[in-house]
Amino acid sequence: MNEHRRQILEMLSQGKITADEAERLIAALDKNAASESATVGRTTPTTRYKYLRVLVDSDSGGNPHQGPVKVNIRVPMNLLRAGVRLAGLIPPQARDHVNQALRQKGIPFDINQIKPDNLEDLVDQLNELTIDVDANNKGGSGEEKVKVRVFCE
Amino acid sequence: MIPLVGVINVKHWPRSRSFRLWIPLFLLWLLLLPFAILLLPIFCVVCLVCRVNPFQAIATFWSILAGLRDTHIEIDNRDALVLIRIL
Numbered sequence: 001m002n003e004h005r006r007q008i009l010e011m012l013s014q015g016k017i018t019a020d021e022a023e024r025l026i027a028a029l030d031k032n033a034a035s036e037s038a039t040v041g042r043t044t045p046t047t048r049y050k051y052l053r054v055l056v057d058s059d060s061g062g063n064p065h066q067g068p069v070k071v072n073i074r075v076p077m078n079l080l081r082a083g084v085r086l087a088g089l090i091p092p093q094a095r096d097h098v099n100q101a102l103r104q105k106g107i108p109f110d111i112n113q114i115k116p117d118n119l120e121d122l123v124d125q126l127n128e129l130t131i132d133v134d135a136n137n138k139g140g141s142g143e144e145k146v147k148v149r150v151f152c153e
Numbered sequence: 154m155i156p157l158v159g160v161i162n163v164k165h166w167p168r169s170r171s172f173r174l175w176i177p178l179f180l181l182w183l184l185l186l187p188f189a190i191l192l193l194p195i196f197c198v199v200c201l202v203c204r205v206n207p208f209q210a211i212a213t214f215w216s217i218l219a220g221l222r223d224t225h226i227e228i229d230n231r232d233a234l235v236l237i238r239i240l
């Protein structure tokens with residue numbers, strides 16, 4: 001029982017309002033609650049991000065030959081989707097070569113198992129991807145700080 | 154929709170030296186369209202020889218082209234800033 005409903009019942013028990021008034025107030029409360037839940041239901045679908053962002057911020061720490069480097073890349077998710085769809089265009093005879101090459105590299109992966117639906121799921125799962133790398137490299141010419149962020153927006 | 158304009162911006166140190174190039178990609182597509190139509194039968198034959206659905210291949214290449222829109226690449230270091238945007 002929520003607080004508003006309890007207050008209405010208390011007012012009724014104290015005789016401040018009549019039973020009819022209490023019924024109307026409770027009905028109004030129920031109506032508000034229903035409209036609020038409908039609004040929440042409409043506004044909370046899974047967010048589909050539009051871009052994959054890669055940010056690199058590197059500071060050479062006083063190295064005179066190498067200044068700070070900043071990389072800012074924004075790749076549309078639609079491009080990634082189209083790119084992974086390319087896997088479906090690999091000719092069957094080439095797939096065997098790809099599988100063989102993968103096995104030689106120690107990756108037991110069968111490219112024939114890649115289906116368009118799986119690829120779509122794969123790209124959709126990227127929405128939750130966030131990679132943060134913060135590294136300090138101590139070299140002869142000073143301390144080098146590198147920050148890498150990969151995320152969707 | 155396929156990209157219509159590409160922007161390449163290069164700034165050398167000192168940043169007053171700047172090079173900005175707008176590439177009207179829509180003109181490029183118009184120029185390439187007759188070649189694409191001419192090459193389409195050859196492309197379809199190659200796809201069929203390789204046992205790839207030509208319609209699927211065309212749709213994929215088209216979606217890659219369309220997906221390039223809004224790409225933004227920016228690299229900034231001590232010597233220069235390079236900015237590539239596809240609009």
